[in-house]
Amino acid sequence: MSRGSTYGISRVDNETSRTHGWLVTIQRRGVIYRKHFSDGVFGGKQRSFAAAKEYRDEIIAAHPPLSMQEYSNIVKKNNRSGVVGVCRYCASETRDLPEEKQRWFWVASWPLPDGRRKRVKFSVKKYGEDGAFQMAMDARASALGKLVGAFDPGAVRRKAARRRTAPVVASGAH
Incomplete structure (x- = not known):
């Protein structure tokens, strides 16, 4: 997983309750690890995201995914x-x-x-x-x-990247 990955992290912006921040949700072997990182508490959107990623990475390190x-x-x-x-x-x-x-x-x-x-x-x-x-x-x-590697529960939901093909150009004299 790359450092920029948002795996297990989602954005919460609820104007009604004035809740803005990042929510980390990771499930491992039947246990759900969930924690909210408020923009107000952490000093902005970027800092709360950084704190959420740090927490997420700690959870994954302590509780690796199933093989x-x-x-x-x-x-x-x-x-x-x-x-x-x-x-x-x-x-x-x-x-x-x-x-x-x-x-x-x-x-x-x-x-x-x-x-x-x-x-x-x-x-x-x-x-x-x-x-x-x-x-x-x-x-x-x-x-x-x-089989090798860790199980990725999101693999089916992600669509494969489409490959762009060059347009077909007719050649030759008319």
């Missing part, structure tokens, strides 16, 4: 397979068909550094129930072993 592996192993409340990131899935186009015509898969998923998710599926018909389940677990374990 990608830690984040990827959080057990969700709706987990029914018993394995994080592995679920049984019926192909949506076959869901209304009779049981023998439905296509079932075991699916492994994991986060990518840019915030998207990668999914691979293994056919129950092709590999059998146990085989497809084991292949999904193996695929996920292999992928998680290659």
